Amino acid sequence: MSTSITSERNRSPLADRMLSWRDDFPILRERVHGKPLVYFDNAATTQKPRSVIRVMTEYFEKQNANVHRGVHSLSEVATTLYEEARKTVARFLQAGSPSEIIFTRGTTESINLIAQVLGQVVIRPGDEIILSELEHHSNIVPWQLLCEKTGAHLRVIPILESGDLDAEAGSRLFGPKTRILALAHVSNALGTVNDLAPWIRLAHERGALAVIDGAQAIPHLPVDVAALDCDFYVFSGHKLYGPTGIGVLYGKSVWLERLPPWQGGGDMITSVTFQKTQYAASPQRFEAGTPPIAQAIGLAEAIRYLEAVGYADIQSQENRITEYVLQRLREIPGIHLIGEPRERAAIVSFVLDGIHPHDIGTVLDQQGIAVRAGHHCAMPLMEHYRVPATVRASFAFYNTLNEVDVMIEALGKTVELFGR
C-alpha cells in the first residue's frame, strides 16, 4: 500500500479527530526495537490518556488520605473524590443509584465476590449454573469452585462454528434447577458480541439471576444495565483506559440489600462487639478495608475521557479498523480466522498454517507490533476450535489503518521467514 493512498484514505473528519485523540496517549509515541509502537493488545489492557495519569498524580501529590475515616480536610476531599467516582460509574452504566456500584480489584474479583455471596444464599445441592463455551477462565473457575463447595452443577451453552452462541441448544439448558446465568457480553478471544436480552429473559423466566462479564464490552459499546435488566454486571478499569487495581461490580439493589457480606474488616460495619457485628448497607458492606482510592478516581476520569470522545466515534473508528484488518488478513494465504461472529467488537483471532502463534508474536514484536499469542485464558474455546493458541489483534479508537498495514506487512515477512 503506497503512502499516498494511505494518507488520502485517512483524510476524513473522523480520522482527523481520532489522530488528535491519539496525541492524548503518551505511550503511543514510544518505540519498540527501534520501531514505532503498534499497540494491538488492547483486549489485554488499554493505554492510558494523559488526563488519567494526571488526576492520579494529582491525587497522590495533593489529596491523598484514607476515606470514610477522618474528620480532617484531606480525608474529606479523598472521600468526596472516591464517592464522586462511584456516582460517575453509576451514571455511566445507567444504574439506579450509586449504592449499586461496588468497587473491586477488577473483573476477576467482582466475579469471585458475587459467586461467593450468591453461593451462600441462592445455591443448593443439585442446582445449576449456566455459562457459555466462550467464557474467560475468570468467568468459569469461580463458578466451578462454587459448584465444588455446594454440590451445584455447571451447564455450558455451546457455540456455533461462527463463534456465536448456539441459541437453540443453549435455551434447552434452562430449567427449574437453573439458578444463575453467567455470561460474557463480548468474547475476549473471538470478539463475539452476545445478544444478551434473550438470555437474560430466559434466566429470569426461570427465576434465575443473570451475571454479565462486561470486561470486553464496556470499552467498545455503551452499556445500560437498566435496559439490559441484568442482575449483576462486572468490568475492569484497566481495559477502559483507566488504571489497574480497580474494577466494578454493579448489582441491583434488591439483591445487594439481601446478600451477606463478602470479606470482613473495617468500613463494612456499622457496629462491632465481640457478640454481634452489624453490617453496613451496600456498597460499604462489600468493600472491607481501605479501597483502591486513586484507582477509583483514575477510573472516573477515564470514563469522563471516554464520554468526551464518544461511543459514536469510538465505534465508527473501531469498525473501520476491524473491517479493514479482516479484509487485509483474508488476502494472506494459509490464514484462518477463528470465529466469524454476526456482530464483532474490535477483536480478531487468527492462525497461520504451519506457523505457531508464538513465533508470529515474536516476529511481530520485533517490528514493534504488540499482539497477544496464546490461549487467551479461554482454553475450552481453544479446544472447540482445536487450536492450542491463536494470534489475537485487538483494537482501540486510537489505532489507525496505517498500523494495520504495518502488521499485514510484518505477517507477510513472517510467512516468508518460515517459508512454508
Added chain:
Amino acid sequence: MNSLLSLYQEIILDHNRSPRNFRKLKHATHEAQGFNPLCGDKVRVYVEVADHRIRDIAFEGTGCAISTASASLMTEFLMGKTLEEAQQFFESVRHFLTQPPDTPPLPGFDLGKLAALGGVRRYPARVKCATLGWHTLQAALSQDAQSVTTEKDPHA
C-alpha cells in the same frame, strides 16, 4: 530483522519444518509428557535405554518453532549417548539457555548446532519453549515406562 535472524536461524527453521526423530517409540523404556501452560505447547519424549545408553530417542507434540527445533536437536544430540553424558548435556544446555546472552558455555562442553538456540536468551518469555523438551526428557529418565506420565510444568 537482524535480531530475528539470530533467533530464527536457518538450523531452527529447518528443524521446525522437518523435525528429526519425530515419531512414537514402540519399545520406549521411558517416556514423559511436557506441557507449557502459558502457550499450550505439548511434547512427549520417548527414550529406549539399554545398558545405561540411549539406544533410541524420539518425540511427538505440537509447539512453536523454538520448542520443536530444540526437541529435535536434542534427539539428534543424545542418540547413542550414555545416561551420564545425557545428564551432563542437560545441565550444560540448561545453563546455556538460562544465563544472560554473553555468558560463556560451561567448560568442556561443545554446543555445536545447539548454539543456534542461544537467540532465545534475549527473549525471556521464550526460554521455556527452548527448555521444554529437555525438562521433559529429565522427567522421562527419572522414572519407568510403567509409571504414570508426568504433566510437567517446566520452570526454565
